[in-house]
Amino acid sequence: MRTTFFPRFLPLLAMLLLAGTCVAAPAPAVAPSSRAEATKIVADMRRVVTGNGVERLEKVRIGGIEQWVSIRGNDRRNPVLLMLHGGPGWVAMPSSWYFQRGWEEYFTVVQWDQRGAGKTYVENGPAKLAPTMTRERMVEDAVEMVAWLRREFGQDKVFVLGHSWGSYLGLELAQRRPQWLHAYIGVGQVSNAPESERRGWAWTLEQARRDGNAAAVVELESLAPYAADGTQVPLADLMKQRRWLNHYGGMVHNRRGGDAEAAAIRLSPEYSDADVAGIWTANDFSTGHLLADVLTLDMGQVRKLDCPLLLFLGRHDYNVSSSLAAEWFERVQAPSKQLVWFEDSAHEVMNEEPGKTLVSLVRYALPFAARERDVRPD
Structure with missing residues (x-):
């Protein structure tokens, strides 16, 4: 049976091998070489x-x-x-x-x-x-x-x-x-906006405490009272709050x-x-x-x-x-x-x-x- 089976399927086998060779050997990916190309x-x-x-x-x-x-x-x-x-x-x-x-x-x-x-x-x-x-x-x-x-x-x-x-x-x-x-x-x-800031600060502080992040807790607590009514939040304070809020996924979820x-x-x-x-x-x-x-x-x-x-x-x-x-x-x-x-x-x-x-x-x-x-x- 082997002498009759193999010749019969040889052309098909050759085609499959050829097709497999084409699929298995794609052209290598080349990364863009510059921002202009990307x-x-x-x-x-x-x-x-x-x-x-x-x-x-x-x-x-x-x-x-x-x-x-x-x-x-x-x-x-x-x-x-x-x-x-x-x-x-x-x-x-x-x-x-x-x-x-x-x-x-x-x-x-x-x-x-x-x-x-x-x-x-x-x-x-x-x-x-x-x-x-x-x-x-x-x-x-x-x-x-x-x-x-x-x-x-x-x-x-x-x-x-x-x-x-x-x-x-x-x-x-x-x-x-x-x-x-x-x-x-x-x-x-x-x-x-002021209430939004206060809620964001409170949430971030809660995450830091749960995480045992002492540095974040100290920095966030130092901002209190944060975004008190009628007062502008100094940009330096805002950046400290945002640094940790972003760290805990308050801007991009789970990132x-x-x-x-x-x-x-x-x-x-x-x-x-x-x-x-x-x-x-x-x-x-x-x-x-x-x-x-x-x-x-x-x-x-x-x-x-x-x-x-x-x-x-x-x-x-x-x-x-x-x-x-x-x-x-x-x-x-x-x-x-x-x-x-x-x-x-x-x-x-x-x-x-x-x-x-x-x-x-x-x-x-x-x-x-x-x-x-x-x-x-x-």
């Missing part, structure tokens, strides 16, 4: 190739200065979604390659480096920007940006998504120009700090080497001018909005207290409102649960545009 790979992978798509990186004159925006989407007839980044100064544009690509199938997504942040900081420089770094100027910039987008894309209404510090700007915008918004989407929503998110910036096709080099200087600049003031505000006093409200909250967010934002959500009145909990997230919802973020935008936000026939025809 960012080109990212750019090529996410290139917008649809006939009516939009892929723009440009300066827009807002508030008397040139400010940088990235505008991307598969169909310019889709509703516009403007993301207001956090910080102040923690830009989202250079890491948006990771979390945003799916959004672009349903929205025309605008990333904007605000005054004093990212590419806009590098473009203008600190001497020019410093006299203008006020909360009111930042809110007026946001109003101007939305007005420009409405004209540029011929849409009466847009979506605004505010993250962290950007949620302060977004909530102000929703109060001042509700008629311009399909809905306001708050992520890591600022409410009563110590935002190192991965910070590293992702270096893969941004939108950012030149000079932009990357300037990003942390810009972040410190914006923080120094704006953060302490913002942390004295009680946005929980907002009781009514005249546009739909969506909140995307990380269950484990202690950087900006999600429990406090949920309490505000229960009190505020709006034509429509929806709270979506992200059970595996802290403060970086779009990075920690990007799939659920996309699904939530499509499920809860997009219908507001559809009701006004502000979506592309299928």
Whole structure:
């Protein structure tokens, strides 16, 4: 039998061996040899190739200065979604390659480096920007940006998504120009900032005590009374609190700090080497001018909005207290409102649960545009 079996199956065996050889010996992986090569790979992978798509990186004159925006989407007839980044100064544009690509199938997504942040900081420089770094100027910039987008894309209404510090700007915008918004989407929503700080400090101290971390306990206890009513938290105290809060996963759930998110910036096709080099200087600049003031505000006093409200909250967010934002959500009145909990997230919802973020935008936000026939025809 062996003399008849082997010849019969020899061709098949040869084919299998040949196929196996092809599968088992792929070309060796070659790491990118430079940042330029790495960012080109990212750019090529996410290139917008649809006939009516939009892929723009440009300066827009807002508030008397040139400010940088990235505008991307598969169909310019889709509703516009403007993301207001956090910080102040923690830009989202250079890491948006990771979390945003799916959004672009349903929205025309605008990333904007605000005054004093990212590419806009590098473009203008600190001497020019410093006299203008006020909360009111930042809110007026946001109003101007939305007005420009409405004209540029011929849409009466847009979506605004505010993250962290950007949620302060977004909530102000929703109060001042509700008629311009399909809905306001708050992520890591600022409410009563001093109470949020106190809750974050108390949680962090509890984690340190459970961990037996004597150094953290001593440093955190030295800050008491932390964020007392009516007083600004010194930035040095804030940084001590944040150091340990981040260490225990209050910013990124079950991870110590935002190192991965910070590293992702270096893969941004939108950012030149000079932009990357300037990003942390810009972040410190914006923080120094704006953060302490913002942390004295009680946005929980907002009781009514005249546009739909969506909140995307990380269950484990202690950087900006999600429990406090949920309490505000229960009190505020709006034509429509929806709270979506992200059970595996802290403060970086779009990075920690990007799939659920996309699904939530499509499920809860997009219908507001559809009701006004502000979506592309299928």
